[in-house]
Amino acid sequence: MTDTPRDSLFEAPPMAEQERMVEAILFASAEPVTVKELGDRMPHGCDPAEALVYLRKRYEGRGVQVVRVGDAWAIRTASDLGFLMSREVTETRKLSRAAVETLAIIAYHQPVTRAEIEEIRGVAVSRGTVDQLLEMDWIRFGRRRMTPGRPVTFVVTQTFLDHFGLESARDLPGLADLRAAGLLDNRPSPLGAVGREDEDPDAAEAGEGQSELFED
Known part of the structure; x- marks a missing residue:
């Protein structure tokens, strides 16, 4: 019987699965998430930066998009559809x-x-x-x-x-x-x-x- 190399225990999931992981994290996060934070949550060997590239492309032209906010990433409503959310926005305080x-x-x-x-x-x-x-x-x-x-x-x-x-x-x-x-x-x-x-x-x-x- 041939032993399985130890490295195989740490083999990263397929990129499609990594995309799903990134999507789930961004969807559930109230705040934008950095690539480092994504990497810390994902299994060893994952490449969150590459997964973000594919995920961002997948959401192009959709009602929600993967957007960059400073040095972090988030899922947000497409900018041209913001008017649909106007009823959900409550203006709490005007700035002087x-x-x-x-x-x-x-x-x-x-x-x-x-x-x-x-x-x-x-x-x-x-x-x-x-x-x-x-x-x-x-x-x-x-x-x-x-x-x-x-x-x-x-x-x-x-x-x-x-x-x-x-x-x-x-x-x-x-x-x-x-x-x-x-x-x-x-x-x-x-x-x-x-x-x-x-x-x-x-x-x-x-x-x-x-x-x-x-x-x-």
Whole structure:
């Protein structure tokens, strides 16, 4: 009788089965899941990154899609069918103009300090405004600046990206798009140089991993 090689005990499941595993994890997860987290849950030898490629292709053109959210993945309703879900959305809280402007500045200038936000807005940023955005998990603390006082910086979160269906800061709308959508009036924009009519792709790249800003 020939012994079975020990390595065969750890042979990865077929790719079709790995796709099913990834699909099940994403479907059941309330939050986007990273490739590493997928790998930690799947059997030894699986390739979740490759399984995601096949799964994403399988969902192309369907009512739900596999989408990237920052460095994670999720199953979400196709963007062109979002209007069908409008009755399920409950608007719980409107952001004040100060909160909207602060959030916009963080999204377009991240990582940015409180002093820099105040310089761009031209007024002081209240603690309540920052606390509200932190509580909503739309912003978080970034790395401290290596400058005198080592001020803390702010960046937007993956929750923020997921809420607005954005993959990264590259997807931030330009100033003209915001005005066309009625999200900005004709007053001077608080976004500064980054939020100009022709968005600088290099500036957006600098803040990759974060992103959009207003209540639907």
